[in-house]
Amino acid sequence: MAYKDFRDFLNTLEKEGQLLKITDEVKPEPDISAATRAASNLGDQTPALMFTNIYGYNDAKIAMNVMGSWPNHALMMGMPKNTPLKVQFFEFARRYSTFPMPVQREETAPFHEVEITEDINLFEILPLFRLNQGDGGFYIDKACVISRDLEDPENFGKQNVGIYRMQVKGKDRLGIQPVPQHDIAIHLRQAEERGENLPVAIALGCEPAITTAAATPLLYDQSEYEMAGAIQGEPYRIVKAKDADLDIPWGAEVVLEGEILAGEREFEGPFGEFTGHYSGGRSMPVIKINRVYHRKNPIFEHLYIGMPWTETDYMIGVNTSVPLYQQLKEAYPNEIVAVNAMYTHGLVAIISTKRRYGGFAKAVGMRAMTTPHGLGYCKMIIVVDEDVDPFNLPQVMWALSTKLHPKHDVIVIPDLSIMPLDPGANPAGITHKLILDATTPLAPETRGHYDQPLDSPPGVEKWEKIIQQLLQK
Template identity: 85%
Template sequence: MAYKDFRDFLHTLEKEGQLLTISDEVKPEPDIAAANRALNNLGDKTPALFFNNIYGYTDARIAMNVMGSWPNHALMMGMPKNTPLKEQFFEFARRYEQFPVPVQREETAPFHEVEITEDINLFDILPLFRLNQGDGGFYLDKAILISRDLDDPDTYGKQNVGLYRMQVKGKNRLGIQPVPQHDIAIHIRQAEERGENLKVAIALGCEPVITTAASTPLLYDQSEYEMAGAIQGEPYRVVKAKDADLDLPWGAEVILEGEVLAGVREYEGPFGEFTGHYSGGRAMPVIQINRVYHRKQPIFEHLYIGMPWTETDYMIGVNTSVPLFQQLKDAFPNEIVAVNAMYTHGLVAIISTKTRYGGFAKAVGMRALTTPHGLGYCKLVIVVDEDVDPFNLPQVMWALSTKLHPKHDAVIVPGLSVLPLDPGSDPAGMTHKMILDATTPVAPDIRGHYSQPLDSPLGVADWEKKLSQMLR
């Protein structure tokens, strides 16, 4: 099911009726972002957008909303586009357990068609525009950045492939925001402690499987390339960079090679973030670009970010939920049923679990707060019973309405870390977190009156399967 490259996936979207081509002339601002915002307002089955007639450019082509719906997410996994979300979750979890799948190395890649090493001007190479009116400049907002751990360069999993926003600061300069909880911040710190620049590479227009892996909260020593292989069911193809010991996504449209300048900081931002708020301006590291490769007539991919839901919520929904699910199952292998951490990148997480004894669900919530992703996110954890589907919000609201006692079941933990982009953090990067226990009390907790739960009619499961097949 692996896609050859970014263009191969776009072709699949078109064949499946999930790519809408806009041939009318559009202005970079505000038309492209406005069209994407409007599309996101129309539901969770919308297509990708492909703009091929952009005012001010002769041959620029821009793809948007590539992963911006559950049908497109299913197609990324090689599944039928009408696969229900819960099935996508459990299939992703099954493939996650196949990690690692070693990479397949290639000597050359399609992006080697054009190479630029002198007089680099990103404004000429890329069609740049602002996504939101208050953005402080042009951003590469769906850019994969590759860097390597300097203390342990031989451990393959410590080569980081991450998705970060980068502001265009000049013809060959970018600003980057390294959130402290993310791996790139560790690599920058290592380099600056040595007084060295950090070699990096940036890939634009990639197959969605590596974009998915790059936005998955893996453990520090888990390789995103080897996870991409697990997700697609066969080795992921990479090719070596020329200026550094880094692996590049073979199917990318554009590659930028450069280095993070040690000790250099420039103001970056504001930027309309996934929280639905502008992040403000802060002094951030700077990347100098030294080499560019790209395919002839490259397709530039952008990611509209704004008030949820947008493409970013579909792109990082299932792949945020599954690592939390697996890490909680490591701690509670017989109890955890499912995890839904799709809301604002897991700032809210809903966990379905069996309950062994009174107070058990609160312990599950505490463990979620201490997972690698939970440390920077998971501000509100809702724990529900095993028979409550965490992906079915009416069921979750029913559990909150009938099972939660505010006096006993709301646990607030003060002074924990959260990503600084959370607009509710005070100071930035610090917050109180809360666990809501919406499970049925069990001994020795004997509160409430839960001895007469309503049973479903016999045969519901069989009819659910039959009707689902008919509706497809």
């Protein structure tokens, strides 16, 4: 099921009716972002968009909303596009458990077709445009950024592939936001403590498996390339960079090689964020680009970010939920049923669990807040019974409405860490966190009247399958 490269995935989307080509002339601003925002507003079945006639950019092609729906997410996994979300979750969890998948090393890659080492001008190479009206400049926000642990450079797992926003600051200069909770911040600290620049490679227009892995909150020594292989079911292909000891996704459309300049900071932002707010301006590190490769007539992939839901929510929904699920299963293997952390990158997470005894669900919520992702996100945890589907919001709201007692089941934990982009943090990076226990009380908790639950009629599951099959015809 593995896709050869980014174009292979786009071809699959087109065959499945999940790619809409827009051939009429559009302006980079505001048309491309406006069209992508409109697609997000139309629901969770919308196609990717391909713009092929862009005013001011001869022959440029820009792909948007590539992973911006559950059908496209299913196709990323090689599953039928009508696969239900809950089925996608458990299949992703099954593949996640096959990690690590060995990589496949190649000598050359398609992006080696064109190489630029002098007079680099990103404004000429890339079709740049602002995503939101208040953005402080042009941004690259769906590229895989590769860096390596300088203290343990032979450890393949400690090479990081992550997605970080980057503002184009000049012809060969980018600003980057290395969030403290993310791995690249560790690598940058190591480099700056040595007084060295940090080598990086930036890959744009990649196969969806590595983009998904790069957006997954893995443990520090877990390789995104080995996880991408697990996601796609076969070894992921990589190729060495020329300027540094870094591995690059083989199927990328465009690659920038450079280095984060030690000790240099420049004003960056504001930027319209996944929280639905502008991030404001901050002093951020700077990347100097030394080499560019790209395919002939490259396809530029971009990601619109704004008020949820947008592509980013589909792209990081399941792959945020599954690591939390697996890490909680390690602590409570017989109790955890499913985890839904799809809302605003897991600032809210819903956990379905069995209970051992009264108060157990609250402990599950606190454990979630101490996972690698929970430390910087997971501001609110909702815990529900094992028979409540955390992906079915009406069921979750029913549990909150009928099981939660405001006096006993609302736990506020003061002054914990949170990502600085959370607009409710005060000061930035610090917030109170909340656990809502919407599970049925269990001894020694004996309050409430829950001894007469309503059962569904016999045969409901059989009829669900029958109706789904009829709808697919």
